[in-house]
Amino acid sequence: MIWPIDLAILTLVVIAGIGALMVKDLLGAAILFGAYSFMMCLLWSIMGAVDVAFTEASVGAGVSTVFFVAAVFRTSRRTKD
Amino acid sequence: MTDLISTVVAKYNYWIYITLMMIGLYAMIAKNNLVKKIVGMNIFQTAIILFYVSIGVKKGATIPILEHGHGPDVHHVVHAVDYINPLPHVLMLTAIVVGVATLGVALALAIRIYNNYNTLEENEILTQVREK
C-alpha cells in the first residue's frame, strides 16, 4: 500500500462527502454522491477488499446514483440546504 | 508528542471513518431536505463499511483469493498470514446490499411525500400539515 495515494483518496472521500451535502442542487448532490462512492470503492480496493470494492463500484457508484437521479427527476432539484 | 502523532498516524483510517460517520449523522439530524438526509444516511452507512474493511487489513498480506486454486499443486499449504482477513468483506457485502435496499425504500417514500405535498423541504411540509 502506498500511503500518499491512500491519504489523498481519504481526503477526497471526505471532500466529496461534504460536497454532496453542501451543494445547493439535488442533482449535483446525487452526482457528488456517486463520486464519493467511487472514491470509497478505490479506497477499499487499495485495502485489498476487492469483492467489496467491486460491489460498491456497481452498487454505490452505479445503481444508487441512477436511483438518486431518477428520484430527483421525479421530484424536484430544489433544496435550501 | 511523538506518541500522539504516531497514534494519530497509525490509526488514521479509524479517524476518517469517525469523521465521515459524524458528517452523515449530522446531515441526517440537521438537514432540512429529505433527499439530503438520504444522502447523509448513505454516507453514514458507508462509513461503517469503511470501518469494517479497515478491520480486515493485514500488513504484508494479499487479497483473499487463493493462488494456485486449481492445477497440479492444489494441495500446497496455505498460510493464513499471507491473505487478508476475508470475514469483514463478507459481512460488508451484505451491508452494502442492505444500504441500497434502504436507499430504494427511502426514495420511494420521498417520492410519495412529494406527490402529497409538492415539496421536499421538511419545514414546508410541516407547515402544510399544520394548516390542514
Added chain:
Amino acid sequence: MSEQYPALLVIVPLLSALVISVAGWVNKRLCFPIAVAALGVAAWSSVGLLFRVLDEGVIVYKLGGWSPPMGIAYYIDYLNGLVLPVVSIVALLNLISSKKIVEQQFPDKAGPFYTLYVLMVTGLLGIVVTGDAFNLYVLLEIASLTGYGLLAMGEERAPLATLNYLYMGTIGACFYLLGIGYLYIVTGSLNMVDIARLLPPLYQSKAVLAAFIICMVGVWLKMAFFPLHAWLPNAYTYANSASSGLIAPLMTKVMVYVMIRLILTVFTPKFVFNTLAVHDAVVWLAVIAIVMGAVLALKERNLKKMLTYIVVAEVGYMVGGAWLGNRAGLTGAVLHIVNDALMTLCVFLVVGNIVYKIKGYAFGDLKGLFAKMPFTMGAFVIGALSIIGVPPTCGFFSKWYLILGAIQAHQYGFMVALLFSSLINVVLFFRVFEIGFYEPFSDHEGHEHHPAVMAEAPLTMLVPLYVVAISLILVGLYTGDIVNHIVQFVIPKGFM
C-alpha cells in the same frame, strides 16, 4: 422432522412469502390462504420448539452443517423459546383479522401486502431465534424494511412519519452494526455465545464499553425508549390498521428481547451489573419514559395515538425491569414481553375494528360505540383492564413482579412510576369508556341517531379479537406455571 423445526420456523414463511408474491400476479385470492398456512406452520413449529426446549434444554441448530463459530447457528433456550410462540401467534391472529381491512383499503395490492407481512414475520422470528450477532442485523433490516413498507401505506401523513422512522431505524440498526464491529475487532468472533466466552479478560477495555453503549443506544432507538421515541407515535398512528396491528405489538417487544439477549448472553450480567454499574441511571431513564409516556398519552384526544404513547410507556416498564438487575425484575420484564404483546394486539385489533366500521379513531368518533359495536368494546374493556393491571388479567402479574423487583432493588422511583402510570391508564381508559358508553352516537354530519343501530365488525375480525382477549385472562391465570416452568430458567445462575 422435529429436529428440523428451527429451520422450518424461518424457512416456511420465507418460501411462502415468495409463493405469495408469485400468486399475487396469478390469482390474488390465493395470497391470503397461503399466508395463513405459512404462519400456521410457523406457529406450530414454534410451539413444538418450546415443548422440546422444556424437555431437552437448549437446542443448537447448525445452518449449513458448519459448527459455530465458523458458521451460523441457532440457539433456542428458554428465553426465545417463550418469545417465539408469542411472535408467531400474534402475527397469525392479526393476519386473520387483516383480511377484511386489506379488502377494504387496498384490494389491488393484496399480493405485495401479504408478501411483506409474511416477510416481516420471517424477520422477527429470525431475530428471536438466531445465535449470531451479525445475522441478527440482517434479519433486523428485513423486519425494518418490510415494516417501513407496511407502515407507509395509510393516511396522507403516513409516508412522512415512516420516512422519519426510516432515518431513526437506520441509525439504530447501524449503531447496532457498529457495536458488533467493535466487539469483532477485540474478540474476532461474531457468535453470541463465543463472544461471551472471549469477553471476560476484556471487561476493562474501552472498546467493549463503547460497543456496549453503542449497541444499547441502537436497540433503544429501535424500540422507541424515551427520549428516542419521537418517531413512534406518528408512524404507528397514521398507518393502516392491518400493519399497525402487526408492528405495534411485535417490533418493540422483539427489540426488548434483543436487549435482554445482549445483556444476558453477549455481555453477560456480570459485566453489565458489576463492572459497568450504570443500571441505576438506566432505571431512572425508564422512570422518565414511563411518566412521559403516560403524560403524553393523557394529552391526546385520539384513541390510536393515545395507545401509541402507552406503547412508549410500556417500553419503559420492560427496560426498567430488565435493568433492575434482580431476579424479580427480570422475570417481570420477560413476562411483560409476552403480556404486552398480547395486550397491545388486543387494543390495536379493537382500533382496527373501529376504523373498519367508523372510519375514524378520534375521541369524537367513539360516541355511542358500546351500543354500536358491543362485542368489540367488550374485548376492549378486557384489554384496557389488562393494561391498567387489574387481576386476573395478565397485565397485573407482570406488573406485580416488576414492583417486587423495584422494591428488592430499592428503586422506589420505579415503583412509584409504575403505580402512577397505572393510575393514568385508569383515567385514560375510563375516559374512552365514558365517551363510548354515555355520549350518544352521531355520524359525521352531527345528526344524532337514536337508538344506535348495531353494526358489528365481521366475524373474521371478532374471532381473533376474542381469542386474544380470552388468552389475556388465561395467561394471567397460568402465570405461575409460566414462571415456574419457563421464565425462571431464563435467568442465569448466580443472578440475585
Added chain:
Amino acid sequence: MKIIGLIIVVVTGALLIYAAADFPAWSDPASPASTYLSPYFIEKTMEETSVPNIVTAVLADYRGFDTMFETTVIFSAGVVCFFLLRISRREEEEPETRYYRHVLTGVTIQLKEGYKIPPSADFERIDAVWTPPDLIIKTGCRILIPFIQLFALYVIAHGHHSPGGGFQGGVILGASVILFAISHDLRTAVRRMSEKLIGILCAVGVSIYAGTGALCLLLKQNFLDYSALAGVLHVDPITARSHGILMVEIGVGIAVLATMIWIYNNISSAGRYRQGL
C-alpha cells in the same frame, strides 16, 4: 435542530474516538480479528469447499444463511417500492392528452381524450416531456449492452475464482437493462421485460437460493448443507459444495437483476408506467 445535531455528533464522536484508543494497531497481523476465525477460513476453504475465492466461499457457504437473507432484503425492497409507488392498472387512467410521433416524418401529434390513432406501425407513443432521440446515444447503448451483459454473466460464473459473484453480476445485468430504459424510454423497456416477468423473476431468484437450502433439508441434512447434494449431482461432497455455491449465486444474480430493474422502474416513473422517465 442544528444545535441538537451538533451536540449529538460531538458526543458520539468523542465516544468513538475514546474507544478507538483501545483498538489493536491498524493492519496488525496479530490482532484478534486476524488470528481468531479468519485463519480457519483462509486455510480450510480450499479443502472443504474447493473454492479459491475465500470471500465467495464464506459468503455463500459458511455464512450462506446471511446471504440468503441479504437476497431477501433486496427482494423486500423491490416489493416495498412496488407496494408504495405503483398505481394499479385499473386506477392508472390514461393522461388526458397523449402524444404520438409519426416515425417516418417525425411529425408529433397531440390527441385529446377519446380520440384514437389509426392502427398503424408508423405511429409511436411518446411521453409528454419527450426529447428527440439521439441516434448516437441509442446506437451506442445498443452496441454496449450485449457486452455489458456478457461481462455480467462472466462475473457470476467466475465468482469462484475472481472477485465477483451473483450479487455483482446481477447488479451489472440489471444496470444494462436500466441503461436500455434510459437510452430509449421506459415504455420500450417495459415492453421488452414486462412488470409481471420482473415480479416473478425476483421471487424465483430468491426461491432458487432458499430452494437449494430446502433441498438439502429434504436430503436429510441441515438447511443449506450443500454436501447433501453430492448424491443428486453424483460428485464428492466437497465438489457438491462448490456446485451448491454456484447454484445459489445464480439465484442471487436473478433476484438482484430483477429487483434492480423493478426499483428503477417504479422510482423513475413514480409508479405510472405510462409516463416514464
